[in-house]
Amino acid sequence: MNRITIKTTDKAHFYRQMIQQHGSPLLILDCDKLAQQYQSLSAALPDVKLYYAIKSLPHPAAIHTLDALGASFDIASSGEINLLREQGVAARKTIHTHPIKRDKDIRDALRFGCTTFVVDNIWELEKFTGYRHRVGLLIRVSFPNPNTAIDLSRKFGCRADEVSLLIQKAQSLGLHVKGLSFHAGSQCPAPDNHVLAIEQCANIIESVYQDSGKLLAVMDIGGGFPVEYSQQTGIHIDAFCAPIRAALTKLPEHIQVIAEPGRYLSAPAMTSVSSVMGKARRGESTWYYLDDGVYGSYSGQLFDHAVYPLTIFSDNTETEQAVLAGPTCDSIDVIAEQVSIPSMNIGDMVIGQQMGAYTSASSTNFNLFDKANIIAINQLELISENVLQFNQ
Template identity: 50%
Template sequence: MKNLNSEFSVEQLVGEELEQLEQHFAEQTHPDELEQFDRASLKELVAEHETPFMVLDLEEVEYQYLALQAALPGVKLFYAVKSLSHPSLIKRLKNLGSQFDLATTGEVELVKGLGVQGEKCIHTHPIKKDKDIKAALEFGCHRFVVDNPAEVLKFIPYKDHVELLVRVSFRSQDAVVDLSRKFGCALEELPGLVNLAIENDLTVSGLSFHVGSQSLSPMAQVNAIKASVHAMNEMTHVHWKWLDIGGSFPVSYQGPVTPIEDFCAPLMDALKELPEDIEVFAEPGRFISAPAMIEVMSIMGKAKRGARIWYYLDDGVYGALSGQMFDHAKYPISPLKPVDPMGDFYPSVLAGPTCDSVDVVDEDIELPELQVGDIMVARQMGAYTIASATEFNYYPKPKVVVVEDLMDHTDDN
């Protein structure tokens, strides 16, 4: 089957190849996004489970993890648990040798209960309560991120047990979610923050940054790596051990993105400037979890309102599609039944089930005429979806069905 999330490198598409690609997308205004492999598997699941439900594909988790590890050889991957914290996913990554990026005591307790060792984790939330520090230390996690003087001073009582990474802010216009607005010290503040820690007998062992989630270009990370290397070279009084380059590795939602090997190539080039004894960490979340989950929903209602047909789904933006509001993502959604791309399509709206008028998934989508009871499938639903779902109107969160090998990889991802 063709992989629906095939990625294209803009640099590789020049001249005639680019024109051919543009023509292909123009001709496929209404492509049939689901192929026979998916339909056969999903129809079986629909027969077993009431909608809405999520499908977590553990083979896809493994595929994404190994693809990123191949693109970042020698870099230690710390999976960002916050993106999707399902125990089956954590177990699979643990078995693959992944380490874990934790941000809360709840996440500490989760991975601890799944047999993860504290030394395989890093606590990356720059702002913590004292009890969060204690819980992480009791777990065996001794690496913490800080980004301001008040946070540095919190670690004085634990100075013999912790190693700190200072987070620096590098803004990126290419990131869909800007994470350096809320966290990270300015580069010019870095020496003072490092010296404050040293003056209080604290060990500073690394720098970290996160240019933003779903970055469409690697250049912000490249520039952040170069600036970090320069800062480390300037502060020769510090025994540097680690550089954490964060996440930002993109996945395809509604359009193509740079293939992961091409995205990471300039990062690896920039990392060559680091001294050999400095370990490099990365914090992938979305890249691993997003493609590994889909959502299966039913059309529970249908109404003609003005020029558009409204279809009411049994999940919406208060449920697993919450990432549309909180994560700025727009998920590919299509009918489970085969669609004739040359057939009639109508201006349509996809709405969620709750009584709130904000619960609209897509106000401008063209669909063939569908019926109540028809099944809809949303893709790329693993990252920041079920994690932020609510139970507004007492609609329960969709359950998660765990499978092996729902997707296929006959084509490269």
């Protein structure tokens, strides 16, 4: 169920101004907030190099902001490489983390200058034989996580007991395996699976060394760092990372630890602004039809299992039973049902919070409704010119 807040004043003016200037619907990307998220996670994981998972919000302003802060980047497709190239990001700050690639994907990444790739099976290893002198590989290990709806180990990663065989195969092909990687699941409610995976990867690294003398030097602890949606879990990133930090301190000193956070950096940085384009009384409920929905910015409610906190601006105090629906002709296009809210007029705004990750990235223009325009605010250049500043 979406958590809904009713507001009457303050930020309404800002959002109205933005709609007047840019139209509706909008997604407002606050680069300051993105920078704060990066700094918080860097502080919570001080010895971990962060590679932003571009897939969560592949927007030039996000890339530019994080690049300026010294972040590195996790890429998974040639499209993502093109975005980085356009933003002038140095290829040495990238790793390619898609475990399954076409030869063209590998060539595109190598041409860009990315030389670290993730593999999780023998067929994938064999794809690198022609590039053996130019690449270093990470083997992705699967650590299933029943506690999250987004369990990425279902689709990718080898079993822990398959790693040594893959390393032997890599050696026979003349390939350099640099280390291990995992993804503990996205929007993890607790750090248990990260800790388990770090401990088990440490064991694997130790036994590979004992068996073959090969030293694996990199451990990629993936993403999965959670944000607050409607559940009001009160997760604080420093507390979430404390057990992870403790597990990392037990690793041998030679191991370089990296991570691929997406959601934690991008989700809080973007806000959706949509408008009521029509309303109808159906049965016991008033249906409000917004100009954005689950085929658009709210696509994450389907694909990403997210339920976004909503804010409605209204001077009415009396509440009614309502449905908030998207604009398309499909009946699945409903954002929130059975909610109790003050009545709204056509043109009133509905604001969605925490909508930076896996929202615009997976939106469509079904029915040929335009996708929400993304407006970046508080960008580094703009701040210095003092053109537009807004603190959420």
